[in-house]
Amino acid sequence: QVQLVESGGGLVQTGGSLRLSCVVSGTVFSFNAMGWYRQPPGKQRELVASVTSGGSANYGDLVKGRFTISRDNAKNTVYLQMNSLKAEDTAVYYCKASRPSINYWGKGTLVTVSS
DSSP: OOEEEEEOOEEEETTOOEEEEEEEESOSSOOSEEEEEEEOTTSOOEEEEEEETTOOEEEOTTTTTTEEEEEEGGGTEEEEEEOSOOGGGOEEEEEEEEETTEEEEOOOEEEEEEO
16 A cells, blocks of 8 residues: 655744655555645645656746755655745645556645744
């Protein structure tokens, strides 16, 4: 059974940094894409960043220049380095791993940015 477990969330002040990690277990097969989504309080889930198995990254407009996504294919792990955090980055952050016909999601990790 494929499982995604996020870690690294927490409380940080405006301007601070956090690094999220997502470890995928239960499979020996790689994923086409891995990424991070977030759901701010009272809002819909949105793309933060995604990265293909080849390393091509895509970012949401609100985080470009501040967040960096990376992945370790050998470890089935994806990371999200978040710098210059703002109050509006407060959200539950979810990890997603994709194959052509199926997506897997983690349960999320809460990031709270205090002003």
